[in-house]
Amino acid sequence: MNDGFAGYLMDTTPESYLDLFPLETIVYLTPDSENVLEDIDPSKVYVLGGLVDESIHKQLTLRRAREQGLRTARLPIREFMVRAPNCRNYHSETLAINQVFDILATYYETQSWPAALRAGVSSGKGYVLRDPAEQAETAQRATAAQGNALLCAEELQEAPA
């Protein structure tokens, strides 16, 4: 079960982040940014879009951030991870808000992007770590995914037309 933010301590306010923080300190996190988040700067304010996409709406937060004249950044998923074969051929860098939060919190604690991404990117996103230490595990998962692909193909063959 995904209990989202149930265990988090949060302050909430009806005020806009634009009125609460100097614009130059705000970095809007969006999967569609051309900038990579390389490090977390404690003097910056990182904004996550409060969106739950039923289907992915590309560039929604990127457009919003640009309209507001804010800096943007995306998580370094493709820098530290590779696409894993899967039977749906599905690969998405758009994560749920709680996953992004967990990645930021883990990175802040460990200063390690592989550790952070391992903690937050669920296997359903179709990515695995590319770090050499992870390669054996990656190979294992790829073999399992290929097995699943075979199963998928068999299921498709058996499915009534």
Ligand SMILES: C[S@@+](CC[C@H](N)C(=O)[O-])C[C@H]1O[C@@H](n2cnc3c(N)ncnc32)[C@H](O)[C@@H]1O
């Ligand atoms: C479910 S996503 C919403 C995606 C939405 N289509 C958009 O345009 O942002 C929820 C939020 O998590 C953050 N997020 C998700 N994946 C991200 C990534 N790869 N890099 C940076 N932020 C991400 C963004 O702040 C995003 O608005």
